Amino acid sequence: MRVVVPFGTHDPKTRLSPILDADERAAFSRVMLTDVLAALANTVADPTVLATAPLDIDVDVPVTVDDRPLTTAVNAAVAGATTPVAVVMADLPLVTPAALSRLFETGGDVVLVPGRAGGTNAIVSRHPDFRTDYHGTSFLDHLAVVREIGASVGVVDSYRLSTDVDEPADLVEVLLHGEGEAGAWLREQGVRIDRSGDRVGIARDD
Amino acid sequence: MRVVVPFGTHDPKTRLSPILDADERAAFSRVMLTDVLAALANTVADPTVLATAPLDIDVDVPVTVDDRPLTTAVNAAVAGATTPVAVVMADLPLVTPAALSRLFETGGDVVLVPGRAGGTNAIVSRHPDFRTDYHGTSFLDHLAVVREIGASVGVVDSYRLSTDVDEPADLVEVLLHGEGEAGAWLREQGVRIDRSGDRVGIARDD
Numbered sequence: 001m002r003v004v005v006p007f008g009t010h011d012p013k014t015r016l017s018p019i020l021d022a023d024e025r026a027a028f029s030r031v032m033l034t035d036v037l038a039a040l041a042n043t044v045a046d047p048t049v050l051a052t053a054p055l056d057i058d059v060d061v062p063v064t065v066d067d068r069p070l071t072t073a074v075n076a077a078v079a080g081a082t083t084p085v086a087v088v089m090a091d092l093p094l095v096t097p098a099a100l101s102r103l104f105e106t107g108g109d110v111v112l113v114p115g116r117a118g119g120t121n122a123i124v125s126r127h128p129d130f131r132t133d134y135h136g137t138s139f140l141d142h143l144a145v146v147r148e149i150g151a152s153v154g155v156v157d158s159y160r161l162s163t164d165v166d167e168p169a170d171l172v173e174v175l176l177h178g179e180g181e182a183g184a185w186l187r188e189q190g191v192r193i194d195r196s197g198d199r200v201g202i203a204r205d206d
Numbered sequence: 207m208r209v210v211v212p213f214g215t216h217d218p219k220t221r222l223s224p225i226l227d228a229d230e231r232a233a234f235s236r237v238m239l240t241d242v243l244a245a246l247a248n249t250v251a252d253p254t255v256l257a258t259a260p261l262d263i264d265v266d267v268p269v270t271v272d273d274r275p276l277t278t279a280v281n282a283a284v285a286g287a288t289t290p291v292a293v294v295m296a297d298l299p300l301v302t303p304a305a306l307s308r309l310f311e312t313g314g315d316v317v318l319v320p321g322r323a324g325g326t327n328a329i330v331s332r333h334p335d336f337r338t339d340y341h342g343t344s345f346l347d348h349l350a351v352v353r354e355i356g357a358s359v360g361v362v363d364s365y366r367l368s369t370d371v372d373e374p375a376d377l378v379e380v381l382l383h384g385e386g387e388a389g390a391w392l393r394e395q396g397v398r399i400d401r402s403g404d405r406v407g408i409a410r411d412d
Contacts, residue, residue: 158363159363162365
């Protein structure tokens with residue numbers, strides 16, 4: 001299955017600033033991308049990275065550069081497609097081949113995976129009229145598009161696919177449940193789980 | 207399958223205090239419990255509520271009162287069991303019969319479902335030596351117990367089962383994806399999704 005992995009190269013993951021500086025956030029976003037591509041490599045996926053600028057790391061898959069806004073660039077890949085096409089976000093370091101295979105095997109003209117806080121972490125479109133819309137609560141917007149075009153919908157219930165990394169609290173999930181390189185990378189930077197407070201949090205040793 | 211649903215009656219969900227007062231938190235925790243029991247009713251589950259004090263609402267299932275700490279009370283139900291027994295938390299208002307059935311059907315001497323921030327939202331034990339430990343990062347502790355007793359483990363990958371409600375941000379998930387009464391209850395109190403900021407949050411109309 002054709003799979004598009006959008007990747008924003010410029011100043012990624014700003015909400016991780018309390019834990020990681022700009023260079024570290026750039027590096028970490030690339031480690032997460034690498035984890036997603038490694039998991040995809042063990043599925044039926046035929047992935048392409050859709051990057052906003054040329055990548056400064058080597059990846060084993062084709063890279064398309066498109067500096068337009070996310071929704072526009074993804075729609076150029078999705079619109080009018082006559083074969084199934086998937087969109088998988090690059091900030092999903094918990095994904096495994098099993099979770100991704102479940103996504104690709106779920107039935108429906110359009111398959112959606114919710115992200116935390118109303119996002120959409122992954123999509124499979126088997127309908128030429130489907131369009132993406134990544135503003136605001138995109139999950140609801142995507143459901144509305146599905147209804148509008150009279151398509152059927154499948155929703156995948158996966159903690160691994162639904163856990164996108166935006167905030168320091170999300171790093172707890174990566175450290176506890178990540179099976180790729182992102183958790184190891186965080187540990188190398190001294191980022192660790194902090195059990196000293198009332199609730200489990202994130203701390204950093206310098 | 208025998209299913210224990212632990213429920214703390216006293217001052218529940220204190221971390222929701224920025225949005226709900228004490229009476230509202232007590233009411234909301236009971237609505238969530240009701241949602242969990244309603245979903246269980248459409249599965250193979252034979253549920254019992256394990257409450258720290260007599261319940262002040264009617265439920266259609268047996269209630270056992272045990273005022274000991276959570277881990278002690280649950281272990282009294284789990285330890286030495288010669289038939290499978292499950293533990294499902296009461297603060298999982300996104301659960302559906304499908305997600306719960308996936309839990310009950312997953313193989314392994316012990317089946318675990320991670321919660322956010324290191325918790326364990328649900329367990330199936332088919333091993334008489336398994337013991338629960340709900341302090342701190344209980345998911346890791348439960349994995350350690352599994353190793354110690356030489357049991358096999360299954361892990362269920364479910365966003366619905368992994369989403370426990372502790373903080374205001376978790377209410378976004380309930381409002382967007384809940385299929386029971388908890389979302390409707392929140393809306394009745396004026397709790398709504400707030401799209402005005404950079405990220406999707408929670409607001410309340412008074």
